[in-house]
Amino acid sequence: MKALVYAAPSRVEVRDVPEPQPRDHAAKVRMRYCGVCGTDIAIHAGKHPRAKAPLVIGHEFVGVIEEVRGGTRGFKPGDRVVAYPLLSCGVCLPCRTGTPHVCEKLKLIGIDCDGGMAGFAWVDEDVLFKVDDALSDRIAALIEPLAVIVRSLHQSRYQVRDSAVIIGAGPIGLLTAIALRRSGASRIVISDVDEARLGMCHTLGYETVNGKNGGLVNFVNEATKGEGMDVVFECSGVESAALEVTKLARVGGTICMTGIHKAPRPVDLREINFKEQTLVGSRVYTKREFEQTVSYAAQIRDDLEHVVTQVVPLTKSAGIFDMIADPAINTLKVLVDCTA
Numbered sequence: 482m483k484a485l486v487y488a489a490p491s492r493v494e495v496r497d498v499p500e501p502q503p504r505d506h507a508a509k510v511r512m513r514y515c516g517v518c519g520t521d522i523a524i525h526a527g528k529h530p531r532a533k534a535p536l537v538i539g540h541e542f543v544g545v546i547e548e549v550r551g552g553t554r555g556f557k558p559g560d561r562v563v564a565y566p567l568l569s570c571g572v573c574l575p576c577r578t579g580t581p582h583v584c585e586k587l588k589l590i591g592i593d594c595d596g597g598m599a600g601f602a603w604v605d606e607d608v609l610f611k612v613d614d615a616l617s618d619r620i621a622a623l624i625e626p627l628a629v630i631v632r633s634l635h636q637s638r639y640q641v642r643d644s645a646v647i648i649g650a651g652p653i654g655l656l657t658a659i660a661l662r663r664s665g666a667s668r669i670v671i672s673d674v675d676e677a678r679l680g681m682c683h684t685l686g687y688e689t690v691n692g693k694n695g696g697l698v699n700f701v702n703e704a705t706k707g708e709g710m711d712v713v714f715e716c717s718g719v720e721s722a723a724l725e726v727t728k729l730a731r732v733g734g735t736i737c738m739t740g741i742h743k744a745p746r747p748v749d750l751r752e753i754n755f756k757e758q759t760l761v762g763s764r765v766y767t768k769r770e771f772e773q774t775v776s777y778a779a780q781i782r783d784d785l786e787h788v789v790t791q792v793v794p795l796t797k798s799a800g801i802f803d804m805i806a807d808p809a810i811n812t813l814k815v816l817v818d819c820t821a
């Protein structure tokens with residue numbers, strides 16, 4: 482079968498790879514679409530600490546079941562499914578105490594073992610979820626990143642009518658904005674330094690700010706008469722954002738770290754003290770949240786239509802990361818069409 486394989490730093494190749502072997506208590510999933518994630522970009526760059534070549538990448542996939550071995554969960558050929566891609570060790574303290582999504586040895590399908598940018602994969606039945614018929618394949622491929630947002634909304638203790646500022650207008654930032662609007666936020670401000678991304682958010686009806694040179698802090702100060710916003714979602718992973726978050730949140734407000742920072746950052750901890758702010762981490766999602774997201778995606782599917790900006794056939798996907806890196810091509814969420 483064809484697969485997109487991480488071959489070496491800065492090189493992915495479309496290869497013919499041996500078909501995965503059948504497993505018990507698993508289903509053969511014929512892939513339809515698989516999303517490209519920031520993690521995949523890090524793998525391609527050779528900067529992911531765990532990913533080892535050769536590796537079939539992709540953890541945001543939707544497909545159709547062709548065969549089931551086991552059948553204890555009632556799946557049958559023809560069912561359209563997405564997969565909870567987390568692999569937890571089961572023995573560490575977080576695993577033993579009900580939080581396996583923050584397992585000390587957390588692994589993911591498509592990072593630590595072969596993933597979804599391929600013709601098919603055998604996936605354990607207990608991580609599969611059936612997709613609502615009303616959801617298109619393209620939107621179903623967004624369930625995994627949307628689950629990240631469901632987690633971070635829970636972690637942020639966001640409450641209906643809270644105001645929110647989102648740093649970073651990439652796929653995660655935009656999905657956060659969509660989820661907040663659908664959840665009754667009183668005001669949503671989204672910032673980036675990429676004018677094309679800001680333009681897209683503006684078109685979708687969000688308040689946008691160019692965050693260059695402290696522009697976001699100035700904007701929020703003016704807009705709130707210096708009071709700050711209820712919740713800050715840091716979705717950029719950029720160093721300068723870490724120093725701004727405490728200036729954006731109100732006294733008693735929450736700062737949720739949705740985006741992953743790859744290095745230690747300076748943060749103004751004095752402001753956390755003086756303003757009694759809560760700085761909270763968020764990592765992937767629980768299985769319960771993933772399950773909730775499957776139906777949530779169907780409920781908000783009209784808004785999700787705008788997130789996918791490019792679809793690339795699997796057989797022509799060797800240059801997909803060059804396309805994403807090309808500033809002349811405005812990409813937001815890119816999907817691989819595994820059927821073409």
Ligand SMILES: [Zn+2]
Nearest residue numbers: 518519520541
């Ligand atoms: Zn992802």
Ligand SMILES: [Zn+2]
Nearest residue numbers: 570573576584
């Ligand atoms: Zn564990």
